[in-house]
Amino acid sequence: MREKRFNLAHRLIHWAIAFTVLFILLTVFLRIGWMNKDHMGEIIQQNLSKSGTQINTKDAALIGKAVRKPMWRWHVWAGYTMIGLYVLRMGLLAIQGVAYKSPFSKKTSPKDKFKGWIYIVFYTLLAVSLFTGFMVQNGPESLKHNMALVHIQSLYYVVIFIVLHIGGVLIADAGAERGIISKIISGDKAG
Template sequence: MEEKKYSKIYRLIHWAIAISLVLLLVTIFLRLTWMNKTNVANIIQDYLNGTDQVLSQKQLIVLAKKIRQPMWNWHIYIGYVLVGLYSIRFLLPLFGYMRYQNPLRKDLTAKLRFQQWLYIIFYICIIISLATGLMIELGPKSSKELMEEIHVLSIYYLISFIVIHLAGVFIAEFSDQKGIVSRMISGTRDED
């Protein structure tokens, strides 16, 4: 099999997108676990139990949301960065720096065809996530609830894609594409 080479711009975009996606997952994970509004409200309530101050559950939730808002703002900022990175990713082929995937080419093996379709599906899902995220932040308030419902589904395909991607890299590294990780980091294969 021909050894694939990755240009600097390809690797830079790949890793910037990968890091952004991981950071988005961290903010989602924190929001769903430790920084969950109910958990934070309970922590505040536990603290207030030792004082003479009393807040209603509604007030505790409002305070909890305010405490976690700066963390959630990072989710939004990273989303904007990802919009920029994906815009660059889709413009680069126009300048010859990267190429678009074409799973309909006749010369592809079944494995490559599957990989390319997987990436296309992933890109479509990311575009939907980015578009719904932008609509939540910048769009009309009347569509916010629907956009949030669609946007929340992002976590399912994102985690699935990351698992499939890492499994594919692992399999490739230990089969016919040895050195794929080092080529994706440095552009060249480490010699054994």
């Protein structure tokens, strides 16, 4: 049911997922970059030493971790939001059908098979990311370490998907699917 892919429900969920993923990535990049506990610990140590207070590296890193904790709570809440959006997206796909051609069909072109596989892999890996993130927060202590190891790898596929998705949309808009960008923003006026 490709003609329904630009309806209001599809567009709202698409953009809600897009902005939630970008927000989650922002919190990840802040955590591994500017708000890294060790980096923040160094800043804390340097500024305390100016006033004559000495603190060891481990304690400074713990303070740095405590400072960024409220920001990280937003990551967790965005993850819960993403779970809800994922359920809505899967429900919408079940009701309206998928917006890409089946990569399993022999009639599907290689380009459309590639697009189909990208979405299947993305939604599968997204489910894994959401499950492992949920388990890190709510699962048994014995599983948290392994779940975190898998969850951390989400960063790589999400960035790859974003690049492929934006690149593919720009190519499509410049070629065979002119107007696709405006359709995902304002809807399919031609249909």
